[in-house]
Amino acid sequence: MNKHLRLAREVVVVGAGMSPFGVFPEKDSKDLFVEAFQDMLASVDKGFDPDDIQALYLGNFSNDFFVHQAHWGPIISDAVGLIPKPATRTEGACASSALAFREGVLAIASGLYDLVLVGGVEVMSQRSTEEVAEGLALATVPYEGQVGFTFPGVFGVTASAYFHKYGAGRQHLMDVTIKSHLNGKLNPKAQYQATLAEMMEAKRQKALAKGAPAPQWADEKAFLGDPQANPMVAWPLHLFDCCPISDGAACVLLAPAGIARNFTDHPLYVAGMGQGSGRGLHAKKDLTSFEATQAAAAEAYAMSGLEPGDVQVCEVHDCFSIAEIIHLEDLGFFPPGHGYRAVAEGKTRRDGIKPINTSGGLKCKGHPVGATGVSQVVEIWHQLRGEAGERQVPMQGLRVGATHNLGGTGGTCTFTIFERR
Amino acid sequence: MQDMPFSDSSFQKHLDQGRLMGCRCNSCQELYTPPRPLCPTCRLSRMEWVAMSGKGRLCAFTAITVPPPALKQEGFSRDNPYAVGVVELAEGTRVVARLLGLELSDPDSVALGQPMEVVFIKGGPDGSGDTVLGFQPAAE
Numbered sequence: 001m002n003k004h005l006r007l008a009r010e011v012v013v014v015g016a017g018m019s020p021f022g023v024f025p026e027k028d029s030k031d032l033f034v035e036a037f038q039d040m041l042a043s044v045d046k047g048f049d050p051d052d053i054q055a056l057y058l059g060n061f062s063n064d065f066f067v068h069q070a071h072w073g074p075i076i077s078d079a080v081g082l083i084p085k086p087a088t089r090t091e092g093a094c095a096s097s098a099l100a101f102r103e104g105v106l107a108i109a110s111g112l113y114d115l116v117l118v119g120g121v122e123v124m125s126q127r128s129t130e131e132v133a134e135g136l137a138l139a140t141v142p143y144e145g146q147v148g149f150t151f152p153g154v155f156g157v158t159a160s161a162y163f164h165k166y167g168a169g170r171q172h173l174m175d176v177t178i179k180s181h182l183n184g185k186l187n188p189k190a191q192y193q194a195t196l197a198e199m200m201e202a203k204r205q206k207a208l209a210k211g212a213p214a215p216q217w218a219d220e221k222a223f224l225g226d227p228q229a230n231p232m233v234a235w236p237l238h239l240f241d242c243c244p245i246s247d248g249a250a251c252v253l254l255a256p257a258g259i260a261r262n263f264t265d266h267p268l269y270v271a272g273m274g275q276g277s278g279r280g281l282h283a284k285k286d287l288t289s290f291e292a293t294q295a296a297a298a299e300a301y302a303m304s305g306l307e308p309g310d311v312q313v314c315e316v317h318d319c320f321s322i323a324e325i326i327h328l329e330d331l332g333f334f335p336p337g338h339g340y341r342a343v344a345e346g347k348t349r350r351d352g353i354k355p356i357n358t359s360g361g362l363k364c365k366g367h368p369v370g371a372t373g374v375s376q377v378v379e380i381w382h383q384l385r386g387e388a389g390e391r392q393v394p395m396q397g398l399r400v401g402a403t404h405n406l407g408g409t410g411g412t413c414t415f416t417i418f419e420r421r
Numbered sequence: 422m423q424d425m426p427f428s429d430s431s432f433q434k435h436l437d438q439g440r441l442m443g444c445r446c447n448s449c450q451e452l453y454t455p456p457r458p459l460c461p462t463c464r465l466s467r468m469e470w471v472a473m474s475g476k477g478r479l480c481a482f483t484a485i486t487v488p489p490p491a492l493k494q495e496g497f498s499r500d501n502p503y504a505v506g507v508v509e510l511a512e513g514t515r516v517v518a519r520l521l522g523l524e525l526s527d528p529d530s531v532a533l534g535q536p537m538e539v540v541f542i543k544g545g546p547d548g549s550g551d552t553v554l555g556f557q558p559a560a561e
């Protein structure tokens with residue numbers, strides 16, 4: 001067996017793009033993917049002929065449920081002019097497009113293809129909140145759905161176990177949310193481009209305009225602690241602990257390292273990648289970690305020869321605020337039980353020692369589930385190339401970034417490390 | 422009973438008859454709740470049914486205020502949340518369950534680790550649906 005975890009040839013990202021994320025009643029999956037595709041085309045420094053793309057791998061979780069249409073591989077392929085080339089849909093719940101990315105890398109590493117498009121898309125906003133909750137709950141494990149768990153419910157239970165074990169509390173979840181909004185404010189593709197302070201002021205102005213008494217909050221945490229402004233969803237999680245319902249698409253272009261310079265002088269190398277699988281709440285050994293993340297991370301670190309301390313900027317799957325804290329620990333960035341303290345101390349802010357979710361994360365950038373994994377790669381592409389604009393990480397010698405995508409309630413997780421060389 | 426398959430369907434039939442059942446692998450002696458047809462460690466199918474005591478302790482819980490459509494029909498809502506969680510059974514395995522009898526108006530007061538006992542909840546709006554596995558604080 002291959003214990004070296006080495007790709008047969010090196011793979012690079014040579015282009016990356018995404019649609020805006022948000023709620024777009026007038027746009028369908030084709031429209032959004034075309035926007036992502038055009039954004040990607042514009043990102044390829046030396047240009048290229050899209051006819052040279054040999055295959056498409058597309059992540060999509062459940063457009064079947066959300067818009068009652070399945071079989072999106074050829075539909076999206078046709079939308080961007082790739083018929084009759086092979087189009088393969090991957091499904092790993094909220095990690096669907098991370099799996100597409102991985103399949104694209106493997107297809108190039110195998111020598112089969114020299115140019116592959118990988119992407120993801122999801123349109124969720126046409127359903128009611130209750131229906132989306134039902135659709136997402138399809139990705140819990142069967143016993144959980146039967147007794148009434150929702151997606152937020154699974155992460156609520158996880159937060160309850162984490163609080164009990166480590167002495168953290170709601171105020172530590174708020175630290176994550178405040179940071180997410182500071183970053184989302186600076187991302188022009190994000191669903192929420194406002195800080196909490198701005199949202200609080202907007203609510204005050206709205207009340208005043210209606211002639212109602214204007215609410216007053218001492219600070220962001222007072223706002224988040226106000227059950228009127230931030231109602232409970234699944235104890236201890238409240239509305240602002242949860243990512244929104246979103247539409248969107250993202251895609252990246254992959255090539256073997258040997259021809260990277262035909263496309264750009266600044267490719268991103270896939271230094272290491274891993275994927276893991278996990279079990280339901282009843283069978284997990286530890287309710288405060290995700291075994292699939294730990295397995296994926298171990299594989300990616302082994303393949304890259306890098307360590308957690310080498311990762312300078314990272315997008316993690318913050319579907320809920322508690323999840324971001326736990327990922328910081330599972331990925332080895334901070335010891336178990338220290339994730340919440342690191343956030344409270346500002347270490348994960350854009351100017352901290354370990355900037356996390358500079359895009360605003362799922363919480364503010366948005367979470368069209370099938371597009372999220374590849375959209376994380378788009379953010380790292382911008383950061384490592386120094387093209388992230390206002391939200392550029394101010395770190396000197398930025399060279400190594402990573403993406404962590406989690407599917408369902410932790411059943412599927414990926415971790416990919418990128419390097420600028 | 423020993424000849425029922427070690428399936429989710431059998432687990433549900435037992436619940437419907439007021440029994441919480443697990444199974445033990447006769448090869449490695451590992452206990453499983455819910456039952457499973459193949460031991461994931463030995464990959465052998467030498468299972469036997471084990472009746473669980475129905476006693477346990479609360480590992481983790483949540484109170485849900487945004488119910489899925491089926492539970493909304495049963496009357497749960499923002500003003501009438503329901504609780505679910507993870508219970509570690511006295512025998513050492515865990516189950517996920519609906520939780521009754523917790524003070525949901527003050528979730529901070531719910532003590533993890535407290536003793537719990539099984540309760541079989543009639544499912545559906547009129548109680549004619551599948552039995553739902555439940556737990557409630559154990560009587561002193």
Ligand SMILES: [Zn+2]
Pocket residue numbers: 446447448449450451460461462463464465
């Ligand atoms: Zn066994």
